[in-house]
Amino acid sequence: MSKTKRLAILIGMVAWLNGVQAQVFNVVKSEVSFQSDAPHEILKAAASGALKGIVDFNRRTFAFTIPLKSFDGFNSPLQKEHFNENYVESEKHPVASFSGRIIEEDDFLKDGNYTLRAKGKLNVHGIEQERIIKCDIQVKGGLIKIKSSFSVLLADHDIKIPRIVHEKLASEIKVNLQAELIQK
């Protein structure tokens, strides 16, 4: 079974198991972007509304996934091709995902601003890395806004860059994420 399918089932199970307790939130709106500050060429792209995700504030677990092909807005069509075919190999590894647990114990259903740490396994390019990612969340009237930025080290995920483009791509990719969740 592919990791994608497994994740989909996991999301499904989490949703089903927690449906009764009604503390499950789904992503309804999202904006994910990344960029690499390489000396010569800036690799950048963004994906709107492509992020699927679910957060169970009762069990303090979460799962997010995004198809890599949904990223667009590259500097050139060629860059997009390189990204999909050479770097992340999106045919072989179509999605990036992050699932795990929330460390903090605040009552996130109350209106307010919180900072939480999501600890789990970040899967990019088929390679899992254990990560702790800090997020700022804003809760207001049943709407949860998540804001986070983090980096992905290419070496961590075995993303190999051809020597010629080595300079074009920084070894670190900065990711910005914004999402809105509502209760299911």
Place this chain on the structure above:
Amino acid sequence: MAQAPFYKTIAIDEDNASIKMQSFFKDHFGFIWVATNEGVYKLYGNKAVKINLPAYAKKNVTAIGEDAKGIVWIGCADGSIARIHNSMAAWFNPEEGTPKEAITSFWADAENNMWFATAGEGVYLYDGRKLVNFATEDGLTDNYVYTLKNYYGTIVAATDRGLSFINYKKGVKQIAQFTSKNGLPDNIVRAIAPSDVKGYWWLALQDKGLCLFDMAGKEIISNFLTNNWQYGQVNALADLGNEVWIATESNGVLVYNKLNATVTKAPDSETTIKGVVAGIAQDNEANLWIGNEARLVKSTAAIARYYKYSDSNAIFRVHSLLADKQHRLWYTPDIQLTRCDLRNNPLNRSKVYPVTGKGNKNDITSLYYDDCGYLWIGTMGSGLIRFDPNTEKQYTVTTNPLLVNGHILSIAGKDGDLWVASLNGVTRLHLTASHSNLNTPVTYKNYTKQDGIGADYVYNIFIDTKKRVWFATDGAGVAMLEGERFINFYKTKKLATAVIYSVTEDSQGGIWLSTLNEGLYKYDGKNFTHYGIENGLTDLSITAIAADANGQLLVVNKKGLDLVNVATNAVTHYGRETGFNGIQPNLNSITVDEVGRFWLGMETEIVQLNANPQSQVLPKAVIETIKAGAAIIDTNLVHVFAYNENNVQVSFSSVHYTEPEKVKYQYFLEGYNKQWEQTNDDYLNFVSLNPGTYTLKIRAAVGNNFTASPVASYRFTIEKAFWLTWYFRAGIVLLAALGIYLLVRQRLRTIRRQEQLKNERFRLQYDALKNQVNPHFLFNSLNALLNVVEENPTAASGFIKQLSAFYRKITAYRDTDVITVKEELEILNTYLFIQQQRYGRALVKTIQVDEVTATKFYLPPLSLQLLAENAVKHNAVSLETPLEIKVYTEGQWLLVSNNLNAKFNKEESEGMGLQNIQNRFKLLTDIAIEFGEEDGWFVVRLPMLKQV
């Protein structure tokens, strides 16, 4: 002026710069182990030695632990676990299988159960038989566990979601929690380390720094460091008392100073430490080890600090320093007097006082703080100055001609007496209550060499606890004033050394003298004992000595420091590895502060040494492996080797990290060596050891004093070869005795048998003689002869010949034991011939014995004749009832039979014939003769004898 410890960097693996250090572990010997992403390493002095794991040398090792039996447990990122015992590693394969997640921590409890934590499967307990799992279902805060600690039987697990307190008694799991809901500043606790307050533990947090936690009360004691923590993830920490050294993920090593509540980068660490600092740990000698990616950094943070001007060209001749009772350190860089508060950040908040004198050429050589709160300053060329630190006013002693523009070398005082040594003699100043006024002139008395000191050039004056005043002179050795009487030990020839640099007294009352080039002398009240290289000192040219209140004497030379334990004479050396190599100590520039730290004045720096007696751990020799024959043996279990396992190979090491390159070994195989032998190797081979019991002893030392070092020992026995064992020998003796006994018995039996045979023979001879004169036989024979003579005179001569032959044979064989069957048959034939003359056809004989049998076998003589005689005797012989005598063989039996035809009037018989034959056969063979009636025949079976 900056202070820093000394750092020494060691590559974990010279050939692998990408290796990543993960954590430290200290075993029960004191060895430091290093877990890395490419295997496990053990620190031998300055060398990290890779420990081979079975099959996978490059395993990502994430945790190391040790159980009560000394077995080291190695946990890996893939959940596998290896156990190392006697230098041999084997994978741990419990029935339930090992975890699938990384092993993060081990802890052996008091019952020797091994607990281990995993990154995702909670906590496991292995009781020697089975695994017990503790996970979120059991109440664990989270299954991702970073570390385990044992707090009085409760296992404390630090997890992603707070602390869990596990109790497990008789199969019942009890888990209490402490999380952010209870006030934990950060739910991710990555490490737990003891603080210097008992019961309080530091929690290293993922995002919020450090906090102090009361284990018993389950309460956060100090949140100070968690507020506004901006240094990211804390990986490990070590509490050194006044400071906590903190290993961080992205900010190197930080130091939390408890006295002034600051967090700063570890001094001078920027150039040494880069990137992730995964671990920090202290060895038993108080060296602080910092695990920094592919490097291990050994630091003297808890042992020594070096205070230097940042400008290396700055002149900084510290000729005198003094720690006073108010925790202040006075020292004299160049011509200035500097004061600083030791309880605060030492030497940073210092105050500098100008000391007036003759121009700028003043050199301060000695300092003394009197009971009135004034400092006495001895100068070179400007005499003695009394100084008020509060008003900064100075008073130069001018009343005493010895001191005017004098050159002062030493000041000492006690109970209102102030002793001052100048180049031209000694003066004793008398201070009274009126001297609370700075400027009150002082009464004095001057002493010269004629007064008993012996020389006017006095390097050092020291007043001991018995109020004796000691004078260390140049040229006249040491002198002592006891009461009003001077004793010069050089002149009394008690101590032949002319140049003594200084005198001090240890906390046990021993007086110590340092000399120009002869090391130390200790005066015990009666005699002076020399301490030199053979006692463990590194160098004999000593510049300063001082003693603390804990029984330690610090000896300073240019090669470093020797710290002598005055009770055990053990010497701890600090040299190159601790940054003391190449120091330029100034003569007698040493002081001990109120908390027992030594301060040393150098040409370019001040050095502070923490001489904690608990850290003065001598090199500890450890026997690593013993091979007897071909196999490595389990030294815990095996102490007896077979006779042919007498080639014994030993490898050993020592636990010593302070000056590892100076470690030397001595060994002593009791039963083989006569005394301790020195070696620079770390292995020994004993070839062809004789059977016997041996005790191998190994000890290690830095320097030449081995006697105080702990001894590693192993007792073993080489068995005697079986042919040398007592039981084998006893067996041989028993067997020989048995053999002799049997031989003797056999011989006695033979003798007895021969005796009996002789008797039987005598009886036979007697019988035969009787027969010879048996009148009946003779009468019958003669009657028969008469008939023959009458009927056939020619046959008569044959008859007579036969009769005579018969008698000749009886006579001839009577002394013989056996004769051939042939000879027997001849006698029988002769006898029967004679009888046939009488009975004619009434006596029939049939003899069927082949020639081979007849010559090969033997019979007792006359046995056949006797049997034939018996047959004739007991049966009626007539033509109606003829007597038939048959002689024939059946295998080895010779059968003699006759038909039974009993007489009515039996011929007189002693019945001795058959008995006699029976007896003689019994003596000659074990096979008995058989006789009896068979179908009307009387049959006698005689066993024919082989040659006897």
